[in-house]
Amino acid sequence: MKRARIRFAGREIEFINREVALKYIEELAERGTYPVYVVYGPEGCGKTTFLKQAKAILEDYSYHVVYTNPLAHEEKEILMYTPSIHDIVEEVFKSLLDPYSRIVDVSIKIASIVMRKLRKSRIAILMDDIFQAIELDKAEIYTKTLLNLIEYPSGDYEKIVVLVSSSEGVSRERIGRHRWADFYILWNMSREGFRKLYEVLPDPKPSFEDVWRIAGGNPDILEKLYRNNWSVENVIDGFIRSRKLEHFIASLSEKERGILMEAIEDPDTIFKRLRESEVQQLEKKLIEMNLIMDVWERESRGWIDIPPPEKDTELGIGKYYAWQTPLHREAIKRILMQHNNI
Incomplete structure (x- = not known):
């Protein structure tokens, strides 16, 4: 299994441990997700690292992956994607004056275009801590928008994986009122x-x-x-x-x-x-x-x-x-x- 390279304490290391979580991602790659899967847990428990590793695994399973983290410190980590959709990303970015100011919407738009242009493909949308970046009352709206990508796609797809991470305990209460998402906890490391x-x-x-x-x-x-x-x-x-x-x-x-x-x-x-x-x-x-x-x-x-x-x-x-x-x-x-x- 390909291991993601991550930055930790000023050094670059390979993704460590979490074997159960890695196996779970492989299972998702085989069957897709429905509805939206929201992964939440303690701040700093490793959700960002987990999603980066998920990106690597899903790419091994031939997924076109769009990963966004609006709170990333480096611009290159705000949006990461599989090289196979580079032209689509460029097309979307050229159509907007300041795409990074609306990166969550931009990522959803990219995924929608991938569905339309690359039919019968495998698509993964990984959203990291987006509820902290947007206003909390919009958490429900964005969750429903992501569910619509699954239920009413712009084009046929073979499989789709939608993972959203959150440290916001309140978001679970708000989104949990609907049937738009399933919640899973990622705890601190063993x-x-x-x-x-x-x-x-x-x-x-x-x-x-x-x-x-x-x-x-x-x-x-x-x-x-x-x-x-x-x-x-x-x-x-x-x-x-x-x-x-x-x-x-x-x-x-x-x-x-x-x-x-x-x-x-x-x-x-x-x-x-x-x-x-x-x-x-x-x-x-x-x-x-x-x-x-x-x-x-x-x-x-x-x-x-x-x-x-x-x-x-x-x-x-x-x-x-x-x-x-x-x-x-x-x-x-x-x-x-x-x-x-x-």
């Missing part, structure tokens, strides 16, 4: 896979156990730790500032702060007390801020890769809710403790 990524980084470095306890298998947290000379304090401080967590905690009622402190120890506290209106409000805020996720049964059909354990208090994982990473939980705990000491 312990074995994360160890392989950890070993890519040079010594000196903390022990794997220490890194695992704060990152919980999240590649982005691992990279941030490396770039901050393994200073957990610096990474947590940066996270607190970027999310304005001090303002968030200050805005909570005393009861909400008490519930949140309980959720630090056991995230399923939220589930157990979900009848309470204050808990319902707090749950919505925590999901909107990408601090926690509600997680379902660990049956494989709802997960792209290996699901997290049924419960792991060390990593902040419960049966029904989980902190996106241990670092998320630690940042909230720190602000709560400071607030209680005021």
Whole structure:
């Protein structure tokens, strides 16, 4: 199997681990997707890397692939595509003054033209974090537009794969009201896979156990730790500032702060007390801020890769809710403790 080359911590490496996820993509290549498949999971868990690897696999299965990531730092990664559709992409770009300002629409247009011009072909549309790039109330519109590509194509196709990734927990609630998409969770890396990524980084470095306890298998947290000379304090401080967590905690009622402190120890506290209106409000805020996720049964059909354990208090994982990473939980705990000491 062809492995995608990715950038990690200032070096180029091959896609690591996620064997279950890779097998799943091969299955999708054989049968296509219906309806739209939305892959969501913790921020920094590797969804972008996963979609890049999916592109490589689908191309091996003779798919014409259009991949877009509106939030990519480099222009060349905002839109990537199979060389076989280069002329179509050029045609579309020449017809627009500023195609990158509407890259999601442009990508859909490219896919539609590919259907019309390259009949009976295999087509894949991979959309990375588009809900964060567009206004949230448009998430439903774009999901329906992508479904229309499947149901009402501009030309005949042999197979089609439509994958959309999202870190926005709210998008799941909005889109889930309709039957336009199926949702799958991609969790942080397994312990074995994360160890392989950890070993890519040079010594000196903390022990794997220490890194695992704060990152919980999240590649982005691992990279941030490396770039901050393994200073957990610096990474947590940066996270607190970027999310304005001090303002968030200050805005909570005393009861909400008490519930949140309980959720630090056991995230399923939220589930157990979900009848309470204050808990319902707090749950919505925590999901909107990408601090926690509600997680379902660990049956494989709802997960792209290996699901997290049924419960792991060390990593902040419960049966029904989980902190996106241990670092998320630690940042909230720190602000709560400071607030209680005021």
